[in-house]
Amino acid sequence: xxxxxxxxxxxxxxPGGYEAALGAAQLGAEVTVVERSGLGGxxxxxxxxxxxxxxxxxxxxxxxxxxxxxxxxxDGAHVPGDQGVTAHITDxxxxxxxxxxxxxxxxxxxxxxxxxxVVQGAGxxxxxxxxxxxxxxAGVASGEEPAPHGGDLTDGxxxxxxxADVVLIATGARPRVMDTAVPDGERILTWQQIxxxxxxxxxxxxxxxxxxxxxxxxxxxxxxxxxxxxxxxDRVLPGEDADAAxxxxxxxxxxxMTVLNRSRAGxxxxxxxxxxxxxxxxxxxxxxxxxxxxxxxxxxxxLGLEEAGIAVSRSxxxxxxxxxxxxxxxxxxxxxxxxxxxxASVAAMQGRIAVAHALGDAVAPLSLGRVSSNIFTxxxxxxxxxxxxxxxEGRVDARAVxxxxxxxxxxxMQNVSDGFVKLFARSGSHTIVGGVVVGPRASxxxxxxxxxxxxxxxxxxxxxxxxxxxxxxxxxxxxxRQLHEIAD
Numbered sequence: 104x105x106x107x108x109x110x111x112x113x114x115x116x117x118p119g120g121y122e123a124a125l126g127a128a129q130l131g132a133e134v135t136v137v138e139r140s141g142l143g144g145x146x147x148x149x150x151x152x153x154x155x156x157x158x159x160x161x162x163x164x165x166x167x168x169x170x171x172x173x174x175x176x177x178d179g180a181h182v183p184g185d186q187g188v189t190a191h192i193t194d195x196x197x198x199x200x201x202x203x204x205x206x207x208x209x210x211x212x213x214x215x216x217x218x219x220x221v222v223q224g225a226g227x228x229x230x231x232x233x234x235x236x237x238x239x240x241a242g243v244a245s246g247e248e249p250a251p252h253g254g255d256l257t258d259g260x261x262x263x264x265x266x267a268d269v270v271l272i273a274t275g276a277r278p279r280v281m282d283t284a285v286p287d288g289e290r291i292l293t294w295q296q297i298x299x300x301x302x303x304x305x306x307x308x309x310x311x312x313x314x315x316x317x318x319x320x321x322x323x324x325x326x327x328x329x330x331x332x333x334x335x336x337d338r339v340l341p342g343e344d345a346d347a348a349x350x351x352x353x354x355x356x357x358x359x360m361t362v363l364n365r366s367r368a369g370x371x372x373x374x375x376x377x378x379x380x381x382x383x384x385x386x387x388x389x390x391x392x393x394x395x396x397x398x399x400x401x402x403x404x405x406l407g408l409e410e411a412g413i414a415v416s417r418s419x420x421x422x423x424x425x426x427x428x429x430x431x432x433x434x435x436x437x438x439x440x441x442x443x444x445x446x447a448s449v450a451a452m453q454g455r456i457a458v459a460h461a462l463g464d465a466v467a468p469l470s471l472g473r474v475s476s477n478i479f480t481x482x483x484x485x486x487x488x489x490x491x492x493x494x495x496e497g498r499v500d501a502r503a504v505x506x507x508x509x510x511x512x513x514x515x516m517q518n519v520s521d522g523f524v525k526l527f528a529r530s531g532s533h534t535i536v537g538g539v540v541v542g543p544r545a546s547x548x549x550x551x552x553x554x555x556x557x558x559x560x561x562x563x564x565x566x567x568x569x570x571x572x573x574x575x576x577x578x579x580x581x582x583x584r585q586l587h588e589i590a591d
Contacts, residue, residue, distance in 0.1 A: 106462040107131035112234045112267035113454075114226040114406070117144025118447040119273035119438030121210050123454030127269075128217040130462045135265055136219055137226035137236050143207040144275050146447045149295040152206055154318060156199045158479045161325025164188055165481065172518050190326040192303045200298055222263075228407035232433060234265045235407075269433055269461040272406065272421060273454060276399040276439035284310070284371035284395060290378050291371050291393050294319060304328050306390035308380050310368045312339040314478050316396030317351065320360060321480045330360045331388055333380065335367040340478065344491050346505065346523070347484045347541045354482065354521055363388070371395075401440040418442060425468035427457035435461060443469070446476055475553040477546035482522045485549035488537030488556040489527050501527045501536050504585045508542045512573040519543060526552065526562075526582040533561045533586065538579075548575055562586040 111127040113120045116138030127134045141148050167177075167188045214221055224238040238261060278293035280286055288296050294315055305328070309320040312334035324330045332339065332355065339355065339362060340348040355362055369383040371393045378393040401419045408415055414422040414430045420442030427435045435457035438450030452469060459466040475487035493499040508514040508522040522542030529536050538552035555565050566583035570576045 105131070106464070109133070109268040109462060110266065111135070111269045111271065111458060111461070112137065112226070112265050113271045113273060114234065115144060115273035115275060115402075115438070115440075116142040116210075116221070117146050117273055117275050117438060117450065119275075119450035119454040120144065120271065121214060121454075122451040123271050123273065123437060123458045124214060124219045125217050126455045127458040127462060128214075128219050130458070130464055132269075132458070132462055134217075134219045135267075136214065136221045137224055137234065137265075138221065139223065139225045141207050142210045142214070142221065143203070144273075145277070145295065146275070146450075147206050147210070148203050149298065151447055152203050153199045153298060154294065154315070154322070155479055156202055157195070158318060158322045158325075158481075160190065160195050160199075161322045162481055164190060164327075165325050169518055190303060192300055192326070195326075196298050196300065222265075224262075225405075226265075227405060228270065228411045228413075228434070229264065230411075232267050232270070234267060234270060235262055236265060237262045267433075269435065269458070271427075271454065271457050271461075272403075272429075272434070272436040272440060273438045273450065274402040274406065274440045275450075276401045276445070278395065279398040279400045280395060281368075281371070281397065283369060284393070286395060287373065290373055290376070290391070291395070293395050297394065300392075304390070304392035306331070306392075308333065308378065308388055308390040308393045309396060310371070310380065310393060311396035311398070312336065312362075313342065313396065313398070314340070316394075318479050319394060319396065321355070324355070324358060324360050325481070329390075331390060332360060332362045333366050333368050333382070333388070334362065334364050337364055339364075340484070343478065343484055344486060344525070344539045346491070346525070347486075347539055350482065350521055350523070350541050351478075351480050351484065354480075368397075399439065399445070401442065403440050416442065423453075425456075425470075426460040426466060427453045427469070428460070433461075444471055444474060446474065448476075449474060473553065473557045475549045477549065479546070482519075482542045483540075483545035485540045485545035486538070487549055487553045488535075490537060491525070491527075491539070493537075494527060499527070499536060500530045502530060502586060503527050504582045506578050506582050506585070508575070508578060511575060511578045513575050513577070514542070516573065517543065524548070524578045524582050526579070526586060528562050528583075528586045533563070534559050535562060535565055535583070540579075542575065544575070548579065551576065551579060 110133040113136045124134045124136045224236040226234045226236045229235045307323050307328050308331045309316050310333050320332045339352045367383045370381045380388045421436040437453035478484040489499045505525040525539040527537040535555040540548045562583040566580045570580045
């Protein structure tokens with residue numbers, strides 16, 4: 104059966120879902136996307152796009168505070184060191200939410216142009232190749248935490264049943280909450296509930312120092328809030344390169360953030376217009392607002408998975424192989440509901456791989472060793488491929504070179520005082536197997552390293568490519584040259 108004779112139903116319109124739908128439509132299949140809250144999913148509407156826009160706002164404000172270091176002064180400022188710049192959070196959030204809605208509209212236009220049908224509702228498996236959709240579901244408000252996919256619905260307009268040769272589940276995930284710290288949407292918040300704030304928190308307590316916690320702590324600090332970051336581990340960003348995480352934590356502290364390491368939150372309670380966070384060792388931390396950033400849980404309830412015999416892990420994630428197949432023929436899954444790698448780029452790749460495999464197109468299995476990722480703190484942290492921990496613990500036989508950006512001429516011009524580039528090259532072949540960039544726009548600088556990793560370039564091929572002078576990328580080539588010297 105050719106792709107043109109096959110039908111695909113995608114449950115979930117986030118990156119994994121809509122990218123899969125576009126890929127399937129390009130191959131000629133009849134495609135339907137079922138989405139309950141808005142195209143783009145949480146990544147576009149409440150998580151990734153809004154949070155990065157908030158960070159961009161904070162970074163823009165930081166340019167004013169740094170202006171005096173490059174000789175730019177605001178003559179109208181009445182207080183030394185105060186440039187008179189303030190964030191109006193209602194205006195900031197209004198812009199962010201409109202940006203997210205615009206992105207969602209762009210996705211809708213792409214799907215429509217590709218001939219994809221979009222059904223607003225919640226889908227669930229009801230039999231082999233059959234998806235039931237409760238239709239007419241009202242979109243989720245900006246500050247409301249989405250219910251688990253397929254949960255209680257409002258404004259329902261009945262149901263319909265879709266038949267499909269291929270079903271892709273891409274229902275994403277939602278913030279994990281604590282039984283002792285129940286969000287109220289006003290003072291105790293998840294990261295999906297912060298967009299309705301009408302005033303900047305006077306003192307924000309961020310619980311959790313992973314990627315989400317660190318990014319939002321950085322953002323609100325940059326907007327002028329007092330911030331306390333509670334980390335249960337020895338340092339912030341415990342899953343990242345230790346050198347990189349230490350740089351970011353040092354910057355946080357230098358800019359006035361209170362970082363409580365080895366401190367696990369036990370409970371959060373309201374106290375009038377304040378919140379009190381009780382740590383497991385008995386200490387209490389008081390603030391105006393608390394933000395929970397303690398991980399996420401997959402939206403895999405009420406999808407008919409158990410009835411369909413689809414294997415689910417103890418954490419609730421759908422189990423898939425490297426081409427996104429579940430254990431049930433014709434059913435695939437992609438994105439955060441699988442727990443493979445919680446990145447929008449990975450979700451999109453999983454979705455594209457899934458439909459290519461299902462419809463008989465040429466496809467390569469997912470390779471996580473080529474995934475580049477970025478943490479949008481200031482400085483940013485970007486990584487790809489093998490890590491320092493892989494080398495230190497003997498999993499990868501490679502050498503490393505780290506160069507501080509403070510020696511880079513372009514960094515000096517831009518008043519960059521924190522950051523580095525680090526390259527890893529395999530012993531013997533000198534093939535580049537990974538790297539880390541810490542600095543401004545690290546998300547852009549990681550791309551040449553990702554190309555080198557994906558195409559198995561060695562340090563000589565990498566360093567012989569011309570770089571612009573002066574540029575940050577010059578440090579990447581210099582690190583490769585130094586790895587050549589080590590190899591000799």
